[in-house]
Amino acid sequence: MPPATRRKRGEGQWALGYREPLNKNEENKKNDDGLNVRRRILDIYSKQGFDSIDPADLRGRFRWYGLYTQRRPGIDGGKTAVLSDEELDDRYFMLRVRIDGGQLDAAQLRTIADISVKYARGTADITDRQNIQLHWIEIENVPAIWEALEAVGLSTTEACGDTPRVIIGCPLAGIAADEVIDGTPQIREVAERYIGSPEFSNLPRKFKTAISGCGAHCTVHEINDVAFVGVVNDEGEVGYDLFVGGGLSTNPMFARRLGAFVAPERLPEVWAGVTSIFRDYGYRRMRHRARIKFLMADWGPEKFREVLEKEYLGYALPDGPPPAPPLPHRDHVGVHPQRDGLFYVGFAPRAGRVNGELLHTIADLAERYGSGRVRTTAEQKMVILDVPAENTEPLAGELARHDLQVRPSTFRRQTMACTGIEYCKLAIVETKQRAMDLIDELEKRLPDFDQPLTINVNGCPNACARIQVADIGLKGQLVVDENGDQVEGFQIHLGGQVGASFGKKVRGLKTTSAGLTDYVERVVRRYDEQRRDGESFADWVGRADEADLR
The missing domain is CATH 3.90.480.10 (Sulfite Reductase Hemoprotein;Domain 2)
Known part of the structure; x- marks a missing residue:
């Protein structure tokens, strides 16, 4: 053979x-x-x-x-x-x-x-x-x-x-002033037609979908299995750009653009076509290679689009433009105007x-x-x-009386944590309380720090809290402390950006849970001291001396 x-x-x-x-x-x-x-x-x-x-x-x-x-x-x-x-x-x-x-x-x-x-x-x-x-x-x-x-x-x-x-x-679908398209009708139609249907109840692995016309790109389409992102084509028609094959875990990959323009009325059948390809061509032998990102990595977007059009849709999709770049903040926290003269109020637990x-x-x-x-938002917030x-x-x-901050510190606004060892059978370390304690301590130690900075805390290598695309990504593992004892701690990823780059791992860079706050304070202070005007944490990590990252 x-x-x-x-x-x-x-x-x-x-x-x-x-x-x-x-x-x-x-x-x-x-x-x-x-x-x-x-x-x-x-x-x-x-x-x-x-x-x-x-x-x-x-x-x-x-x-x-x-x-x-x-x-x-x-x-x-x-x-x-x-x-x-x-x-x-x-x-x-x-x-x-x-x-x-x-x-x-x-x-x-x-x-x-x-x-x-x-x-x-x-x-x-x-x-x-x-x-x-x-x-x-x-x-x-x-x-x-x-x-x-x-x-x-x-x-x-x-x-x-x-x-x-x-x-x-x-979360602002239908009301955002800068919205390209309201994805609500398409979300509802896909859910009503396909969720709970035996047609797609046996996929090779989990399958994550995003449908949005948000100007901030709050659904982080770059790390979804399939994502439809609002765009306007050259003819002035509003629709979606199609991305396939994003996902993190132990083999992170960003979704690939197929270059196809999807009209709103065609979105449900295109979604079904992509999902059918995953069902029929997805790898089922080994669980750790069963996500659609591995099929995309082997096929590439050109072949994927060809199979979608010829075998599943029966027609060619028109080419379309890419979406605009995302905004610095994707979380919709704060008080902001709606298109109808009212306001939305986003807040951070x-x-x-x-x-x-x-x-x-x-x-x-x-x-x-x-x-x-x-x-609810894709950043663990509410609006x-x-x-x-x-x-x-x-x-x-x-x-605020209930500790739900509308104008939170950077640390409250941009720290995320998975379930952790408190409840999760896969976890190695505690995460939720550790993240909450970290927020409280950093607010005391760095009260004036106001630059965008994401800190994502994960209890195991599976990246439920997106550690590879955080400025500071913390992957839970057991480490050895100064006394030679095995204790809870984290491997550190630095300078990740959704859709741009995965976090950098510096050789041997780990911290105990007890030393976590000291480490984060130290590296954030160095960034604040050394950053150029307008320079992001990720850009600073890319040029910083390795000693400054430790």
Whole structure:
């Protein structure tokens, strides 16, 4: 057999006729569609309890409905890669509420708040994909949670798993003064037509989508599997530029432009075409090579576009222009005018951490000072829409009383953290509290620092908090301290920029968790002292002496 044929067969690509599962995950998906687990949760597991759950459902198909077992308390990071799932599993779940486009009304936000208080010990975290995650969920309560969510138009369907996950969109869709196009109709149509459909419920791995016409590019299209970015073509028509193949984790790659212009009415079928290519040609042999970015790396954008047009669409897409460059801040924090004369008010919790009572308060404030419309962002922030000018400062003051800052420090505004060892079975170190403590300390030590600076804190190598595209990216790992003891710490990535470059790793540059604040203070002070007028942190890292980065 020729080498090329052998390689393709070894990747398990369906389109080439190779359907036999090549690993346990693929075998589980072939045995039963993940969507079918809903009925077992309702009829069996929620009634008979945790011990009745089939392991293939517990650690596989449950994800199709946003459920992961969380980490059993008391297991240190050194055991993460040593213990089996059975040993790491707690009898409680993380539940991810899917919020396409980050769009919520007050009733929906109150429902999530009620679920948090009643079933999740008050926990709630805003993710960097606009979802809200809850913890301490018991299987017996899942049917009641679903019923409450679905009554207000929310769900957990395909919030996790090898599926098309939440579709992220600009929180200002439809109201931003500088918006190229409102992506809301396309987000809704894709979600209604394809989410929860067996057509795309067995993909090689997770599949992340962004659809936005935001001038700031707040959906970070460069690191999504597929992204549609608002543009205006030479004929003055408004539509989307198409990007495919972005993703981070242990092999970061930026999405590639296909150079195609997608008219709004064609977007759902183009999305389905791209997703179908992933389903049919995606690599299924090894989980760590199963994302669409690896297919794009092998094919290139020209071949990908050719296959999309000839095999899936049946027509050629017109060429189109690239989007404008992003703005320095992509997070929509602060008080800003809408196109209709009202204002939006964006605010920053600490590292995305909120709670059920706070979500209730935010819903109340959104109704009292605005229209009740609330948005989550892809930077772990929130936005209240439709605020009259005279209400903006009273609202900002009320939010500040609850430690929700409308005019936050650089460190509050631009620090992000994943779930970490508190709940995640993959994590090696603590992240959320570490990030919150870091914010507090840096605000005390560097009160006048006001340059844009992203600090992303991740508990393992998987980059849920985008460490490779942060100014200071912190990858959790065990390190050796000055006494020779193994302790929690971080490998440091410096000078990453979304869509431009991945962070630089300086040989041997690590810090203990205890020494983290001292390190960050030191490197930020050096940047502030040495930066040229208008020079970004990433540009400074590119020219700085290695000694100044340590």
